[in-house]
Amino acid sequence: MLVYIFSLVIALVGLFYGLTLLPHENAPRVIDLLFWGSLLIWSSRISIQLPFFASISHSFVIHLASVVLFPAWIPPILAAVFRYKKLDEFNPWYKDLFNRLQFGLSAGLSALAWHLLSALSLGGIASLIPMIGASLVYFIANVSLVVYAIHLSSNVAIRKIWATNVSWLSASYLLLAPIALFLASAYTKPLVGDWGGFTVLVFMVLLYFSRFYWDEKVKLEDSFNATIDTLVQALDAKDTFTRLHSERVSAISVDLAKAKGLDEADRRKIAYGARIHDIGKVGIPDDVLLKPVRLTSQEFELIKSHTTRGVEILKPAARYFKEVLPIVLYHHERWDGRGYPEGRAGDAIPLWARIVCIADAYEAMTAGRSYSSPKSPERAMQELEDLAGDQFDPELVKLFKEIWLQDPIWKDREVFLRSYTSPVPLSELPSLSRSESASVTSKELS
Numbered sequence: 457m458l459v460y461i462f463s464l465v466i467a468l469v470g471l472f473y474g475l476t477l478l479p480h481e482n483a484p485r486v487i488d489l490l491f492w493g494s495l496l497i498w499s500s501r502i503s504i505q506l507p508f509f510a511s512i513s514h515s516f517v518i519h520l521a522s523v524v525l526f527p528a529w530i531p532p533i534l535a536a537v538f539r540y541k542k543l544d545e546f547n548p549w550y551k552d553l554f555n556r557l558q559f560g561l562s563a564g565l566s567a568l569a570w571h572l573l574s575a576l577s578l579g580g581i582a583s584l585i586p587m588i589g590a591s592l593v594y595f596i597a598n599v600s601l602v603v604y605a606i607h608l609s610s611n612v613a614i615r616k617i618w619a620t621n622v623s624w625l626s627a628s629y630l631l632l633a634p635i636a637l638f639l640a641s642a643y644t645k646p647l648v649g650d651w652g653g654f655t656v657l658v659f660m661v662l663l664y665f666s667r668f669y670w671d672e673k674v675k676l677e678d679s680f681n682a683t684i685d686t687l688v689q690a691l692d693a694k695d696t697f698t699r700l701h702s703e704r705v706s707a708i709s710v711d712l713a714k715a716k717g718l719d720e721a722d723r724r725k726i727a728y729g730a731r732i733h734d735i736g737k738v739g740i741p742d743d744v745l746l747k748p749v750r751l752t753s754q755e756f757e758l759i760k761s762h763t764t765r766g767v768e769i770l771k772p773a774a775r776y777f778k779e780v781l782p783i784v785l786y787h788h789e790r791w792d793g794r795g796y797p798e799g800r801a802g803d804a805i806p807l808w809a810r811i812v813c814i815a816d817a818y819e820a821m822t823a824g825r826s827y828s829s830p831k832s833p834e835r836a837m838q839e840l841e842d843l844a845g846d847q848f849d850p851e852l853v854k855l856f857k858e859i860w861l862q863d864p865i866w867k868d869r870e871v872f873l874r875s876y877t878s879p880v881p882l883s884e885l886p887s888l889s890r891s892e893s894a895s896v897t898s899k900e901l902s
């Protein structure tokens with residue numbers, strides 16, 4: 457990791473030197489630098505919440521605006537120097553240094569793209585190309601540098617981290633790029649008074665207050681997530697053998713739901729439901745739940761009651777969990793009607809429960825139990841296929857196989873656990889909300 461950071465230092469110095477060689481107009485005024493620097497320090501402390509659960513730091517917008525406003529060698533300095541985050545156990549010096557370097561490099565490369573593309577002097581709609589190019593370069597540099605850092609610290613394949621976390625974020629970057637362009641042009645052509653800074657400030661203040669609305673929404677969601685975390689941890693504390701079982705079931709379920717064509721909102725609810733699908737087990741005595749040998753039929757009946765117990769436990773908050781209760785209740789139903797608790801068959805089992813059922817079976821087989829050793833991913837996949845049409849919805853098993861063949865991060869349990877507890881914080885990346893716990897952006901990371 458330190459070698460990586462050291463090579464970033466060299467890359468940044470080299471890039472900076474290269475940028476000073478680009479032709480540029482007058483040197484920037486100190487007042488402009490201080491103004492944008494102060495905005496950066498302010499913005500490094502807050503982030504804009506976007507719809508679709510992403511958040512993006514204001515810094516990105518300011519970095520891009522500085523790319524438009526200043527000679528190419530300025531943005532990397534602004535990005536690397538003007539940020540403030542207190543050093544503490546969540547932000548140790550090497551993380552802080554890494555983030556300064558990656559921001560400096562992203563802003564520098566973006567400035568390079570801007571200046572090269574602007575030199576083409578494109579007119580009409582094509583005049584947007586330099587901005588789009590600069591945003592894309594910033595995005596690619598920012599994400600690549602962070603993803604590689606996670607790869608180094610967790611050993612998880614780069615492609616997997618990319619696919620799980622960030623592949624869809626480029627749209628957010630491109631959507632925000634026009635704001636940067638607007639800020640830059642507002643600064644050079646003042647709308648209020650004769651100093652462009654006023655217009656920028658008015659806009660930033662509006663942006664700042666608009667975020668309160670989103671903040672409330674996010675806080676509400678956070679407290680809901682925290683409630684689910686508490687429930688899941690209560691279960692994990694009881695049965696450490698199946699650590700992160702619910703998280704992996706959730707990750708698999710979300711992917712399967714996506715393959716089935718369910719929309720983002722439904723997938724989020726399925727993620728909640730999958731995380732608490734076994735919550736009824738907190739009511740099962742330890743000596744039965746953790747029994748290292750095969751259960752007697754009486755004990756098995758007790759275990760089976762975790763489905764109905766789960767619904768009982770969630771009853772006081774049924775209003776909030778209403779839509780995911782079927783997952784808790786029906787995730788052990790079988791396609792052929794020989795499951796429990798009601799013996800429903802086929803389409804009479806709610807779709808979400810059928811999805812979680814397959815995810816649950818795959819995770820349990822590959823994790824092993826105190827009385828049976830874990831199966832290889834290939835073996836578990838084979839068993840799902842063998843039982844398609846008997847235990848599992850055959851259509852869903854087909855879809856499952858399609859995703860499984862793409863080698864998702866949850867396929868191998870060890871890889872999933874490693875990525876879930878990777879020590880490199882992702883806080884500087886626009887991150888998925890915690891409800892999408894399928895991702896590497898776990899709570900250990902944020």
Ligand SMILES: [Fe+2]
Nearest residue numbers: 733734787788
């Ligand atoms: Fe279960």
Ligand SMILES: [Fe+2]
Nearest residue numbers: 701733734816
């Ligand atoms: Fe389970």
